[in-house]
Amino acid sequence: MRSIIENVTCTFCGCLCDDIIVEVEDSKIVRVRRVCTNGRGIFVNHDPTLRKPTVDGREVDWKEAAAETAKILSRADSPLIYGLSSTAVEAQRKAVELADRIGAIIDTTSSVCHGPSGLAMQAVGEATCTLGEVRNRADLLLFWGCNPLVSHLRHFSRYSLMPKGTLFPNGRRDRTVFVIDVRRTASAKSADHFIQVKIDSDFEVLTSLRAMVQGKEIEAETVGGVPKARLQEMAELMKTCRYGVVFFGMGLTMTRAREYNVEELFRLVTELNEYTRFSVIPMRGHGNVAGADQVLTWQSGYPFAVSFARGYPQYGPGEFSAVDLLARGEVDAALILASDPVAHFPRTASRYLERIPTIIIDPMPNLTSQSAAVVFPTACYGVDAAGTSYRMDNVPIRLRPALFSKRPTDEEVLDQIIEEVK
């Protein structure tokens, strides 16, 4: 018999589109509607088969795998817990509890994503809003160093460019759109204005915009490869719009000046509120990376790179962040939760991970699980497990599963491990 489950949430990216329709027959997903091509694989490639965990490649029962994990973590002088951004809040808080109990360092994929934005937020503050406000109120949209038509495929249609909002009955025609990038991306073709900046020049461009918004004169004829007149026009549009919103991505956080770029953007947005209403939203990549920030902050006071080694939380980006720890060989065991650092870290760092005992908790085999000592094949939140995730605007979304779970959840596995280390 075929059943249709509506309002399922896709957990691939920070858009958390919660209008997905999934058709299920004989406990298998046979059709998915409304999902984008980036998220489709979460559903159509999902394998709900109950598989046993493994220890050194040997199948064992769940209790034995939890006991082996506890043994590895307890023996370690400096264990690392890393990942968290593709699991639900319920599992994230268990990961923090485990880190606290065993005196581990805990870091999330934020450190190689919007970690610099977190640093900027702490330094400057962030004038922000929800995607609902963007949809209904924003008449000026700027996309800086991000490419939604590749990374967040339904962002334009659901939240930003296209929707016909309360104040904008004509949708796209009522909005002015800028794309600011070092290359002409797919998203740039959807913009009214494309501003091409030279690589590593975003800070100078943002500083100049701040000056122009404040009415100051710029002597240089071009800034970061952009003619002064274009920036002046941009500054005027920003000051005179009814409601402006900047979305930004890795083009600011991964280039030179990282957190200083974002600080300058946050300052610009804050200052624009003297003239009109303006907000800024980071384009969060993983489905619940915003939740990872939330959970770590509410439990430890800090959003990522937290050490519990001294019995209380210490914050240290650059010191307790995963790439730095692995590059320096400062951890001697790692528990990876819903992430694949071997695929996404610089090779020098990921090679070290292959040399220490690693435990991985993840619905899918990945490059990290290839060399892991213990592998827990868990349920996938949003597909065959219920849970909660935070959208990129920090709105929590309850995940409605499409399938009955045969596998334990990340939360249940972490609970077992916590019992074993007690």
Next chain:
Amino acid sequence: MGENFILITGRTREQAEGLHKGKRSKAYHSATALVEMSQEDMDRLGIEEGRIVLLKTPYGQVEVPVRNGALPSGMLFIPMGPVANALIGVETGGTGMPAFKGLNVKVELT
């Protein structure tokens, strides 16, 4: 020897679709093992799409096929993944974030 370029890495739709098929799948490998170069630079170097080039940084080197991309002259793009990561250093400037974008890279024709 070789010519200097600036490398940026990032997501592509093929990379996102490939990872769902498994990181060891052919789809994921072919989506991430390539370098995009501007047509202007390809013409100047006298190379066509599919030509294998050697990319070197102080942290590693890879051989990948060239694909035409909408980039300014002097810039290269590699989709995020294990191939790009062979070229990335581990210095994070006290932030936790390596330089995944804006890396100096040397291109050699093999």
